[in-house]
Amino acid sequence: MNLLDIVLALPLIGFLIMLVLPKGSASKLKNFALGFSVIVFGVSLGLAGAALQRPAAMTWVTDVAWISTPAIRYHVGIDGVSLWLVLLSTFLTPISILLSFSYIKDRVKEFYAFLLLLEFGLIGVFISLDFFLFYVFWEVCLVPMYFLIGIWGHDRRIYAAVKFFIYTMVGSVLMLAAILYLYGKAGTFDYPALLTMMQSGKLTLTHVEETLLFLAFFLAFAIKVPLFPLHTWLPDAHVEAPTAGSVMLAAVMLKMGTYGILRFCLPMFPVAVKENSGWIITLALIGIVYGALVALVQPNMKKLVAYSSVSHLGFVVLGLFCGNQWGLDGAVYQMLNHGISTGALFMLVGFLYERQHSLEIKDYGGVATPAPWLSTVFLVTTLASIGMPALNNFVGEFLVLQGATQANVWWAVIAATGVILSACYMLWMYQRTFYGETPESVAHHVHDMTAREWLCITPLLALMLWMGIYTQTFLPSIGASNKVILDRTQTTSAPLRVAAPVVPAAEAANHGN
């Protein structure tokens, strides 16, 4: 039982305690959830020390049998990438809880319980090193989010929740099939063990097997990202979700997909990755431009931010498939950046909603006059989102585009148009919402930031600056972990190429049986 196990267990314990707490006092429930999640965050910070010292390897590893047959292990650990994603989850959970204090008025207990359950699932996804375990956590995440949207959402919440659920399920069923197939071949769900078997040649996949397995995993992850054209669940889910749901969904849940690609697809299926990266990058590039163009014309703020996520996540996928260190580092950095800045955007849109009870841009205008600080904070977040240097997103976008240039300069040319368009849609929304004369209803309803809201947004603003200016806190560990993955992709693919003529022979042998 090490610190990582404790960090994983705490939210589950919190969830269970929430379930047995009396329904009566809403403020006690809120304070408990907040306090508990703050403690989880505090404890999770303790992970950083050891993980940052040896970011290239897995630290805080626990590897014990969970179920003997089939051999499912409780195998967890973190490296320099998953550390940051775990911290992102534990960091944003208390903030999501705090920002819901005034927003959620009924079924208070269940709401916060589900947020803690979600945190449990997310941490689990980012630390699992056993496929079965990973799959369990993957599905655990789905349940609380389904209810967060379906119970506390807006008018079309059921439609959005079901759509979200089914979309993800379609992908995860395929992933489950792939996991079971691998188990059938190798007799283990253990990911490091599988990798070792593949490297030593104990487990060989035919070309067709590798391609199909890759596609099964990739589809599950691509839906989650979401990669164009699998994105249409996202705008609906965001528009309908309560603020905290949107924040967690955008900031952390979307990263499950890109993390999955990085952790599993790239090292396990190097040949398939190489062969398929062409069309995947094409889709990513389409997503970047398409998401931005559609965001441009959205009349609804949350939809606009949702489509901007499609565009931003396109950058992440582009970076992941560039096949070089810059691309990978930029992609991971961009995962964290998007978590911070888009999380903040959804939060701020939520603040506006709580005042004016509308998400339509046309119902605003002139907000800067009654709420100057809210406008300032929104502007800083907007600037972070559109990649202003010295704020966080710039670093990630720069590295991704640098990696793309290295791989194929035209990819960078197309992707960089997304950077131009991001300024167009964000500044246009900003202008229509915050500038101009203040209409009566806005002047009447919209007030400036409250102390609680400041408490929610300040940590995010601080991180935008920190991650934009002092990247040395984050990048070295990310780079070290990525280097391991990159080396594996390159060394594994090299012998396979040499052994390529052997593969048909092996296939022929298989057919003979």
Next chain:
Amino acid sequence: MQLWLIPFLPLAGAAINGFTGRRTSKTVQSAVAIGSVLLSFLWVVKTLMALMPLEERYVEHYFTWMASGMLQVGVDFAVDRLTAVMLCVVTGIGTLIHIYAIGYMHEEEGYYRFFAYLNLFMFFMLILVLGGNFLILFVGWEGVGLCSYLLIGFYFLKKSATDAGKKAFIVNRIGDFGFSLAMFLIVVVFGSLDFGTVFEKAKGMPVEASAGIITAICLLLLVGATGKSAQIPLYVWLPDAMEGPTPVSALIHAATMVTAGVYMCARSAALFMKAPIAMDVVAYVGLATAVMTATIGLVQNDIKKVYAYSTVSQLGFMFLAVGCGAFSVGIYHVVTHAFFKALLFLGAGSVIHACHHEQDMRHMGGLRKKIPHTFNVLLIAALAIAGFPLMSGWWSKEEILGAAMHHHPWMYWVAWVTALMTAFYVFRSIFLTFFGEYKGHAHPHESPWVMIGPLYVLAALSVVGGWLFKIPHILEPVFHGIVPEGHTEHSMMDMVMGTAPGFIGIALAYIVYVANPSMADLLKSSFSGLYNLLYHKYFVDEAYDATIVHPIERSSRNFLWKVMDAGVIDNGFVHGFSGAAQNFGDLVRRAQNGEIRNYAAWVVIGVIFVLGTVTVLGGGR
């Protein structure tokens, strides 16, 4: 040497005013704003004194900003003579304009906000010129763009102001698209973004290996420069930027920020000298911009618009110089232009202030006696830009004409005609404003000394600045070994020829607008087609809207969103898929109708099917 203090002081000023401005008095706010910039100026002076004679680059490294793969980018500040010149201009003129702004903005709402933005601008501008690598330069580059956006849209209740701010930001983004691609290619080719490393490697590269890629890099850098420095085809934002308060127009959109493109090209001289084709393009772009916007400036009625087009045109001259390989001459014009154009704008601000926010010159006239100080300084500025002998503009313009002649004689003649137009339009504005009868309804009053004082300082610089600061001589160590030694000899004939367009332009303006006031209308009506074309700025904005802006917006809304996203993908694909699943589910559900006998029948059929299959397929074993 604590170079970081230079930009940090204005940043501190911005932070103090930004956070406490709502609770402090205007006196405190002014003291913070001006104090921070003045201290920064003094620190520049002290630093440069200590670094004299500064023939080598002096670098300070603070910490690593980004490190990934083989790329290392540091937060580095560096000073050489080029940076030193820019530092003096930015902090010196910046201080004067800050002082002027106390008077100009005194009555405005959001006084502290204005100074917070202005100080923030100083911070980013100083980062831009201090940056020791392309990426730090880019931080400043984007930062000044942000401040420009904020200050153009300072009167945020006005839609035209926020539109202009947004336009400036987005057009600059298009330029930055080029700039950032140039940086990516620089990393791929040179493995670094550090100025020292890149330029050293570039010098050693054989021409045949490098020409293509370096030409591409330089052209992309030029795209960046056309955005920031308002050159064809991206100049359209600068005239609109006049929506901002006048001190902003003077500081950002005349004296400092818009010259960043020229600075960047001069900084990258080692690259540009390896790319003769790109150099030619720079010269063409500069020259074309100079001519085109000068013609527009001939007929504008808004005094600030005239000076805005004049700025674009003068920036064109700077690029012409750079494109001809005369980098130091380009910077020379940056400096002298900073003096007289800041003065023109601030003088115009004083006129506008006097006329109670009237900007249309048709409602001015005869102000010479009413606001004599403003008239004095504006006249000096006009003489300086027109190229009156020995005044600051004359020096740099002579050098530019010389460089153009050396490059291509036809360029010289086009530039010559443009210089004539420059003198004409600027004196047109002087004559319309200060001569004849007053045509407005306000009661013009002279501005307070806090505004007039800085104007006289700038006027003095406009007179002697060109002679006092011989920039090409100062910059020799910077371009030594990069640019071949040019011959700087000017014959008497050259000087006469170079001085002529100024006098001719002034004389023509005098004939048309003072001696013979009806002539202007006569010309307007007899060349009405041409007049309209110029008055409407060649309809470039309309053309951009019709060919780029509207098609993108319409197709995004009507095709991508409504047809593609909602129609094809969501309704067609997703709902089609789920519909099919539902139909299939319905089909299967029919089997489960709750009748036991039916189930029994299905069981029997199933058993028969399984047994049959096993028998047929596995029968052999």
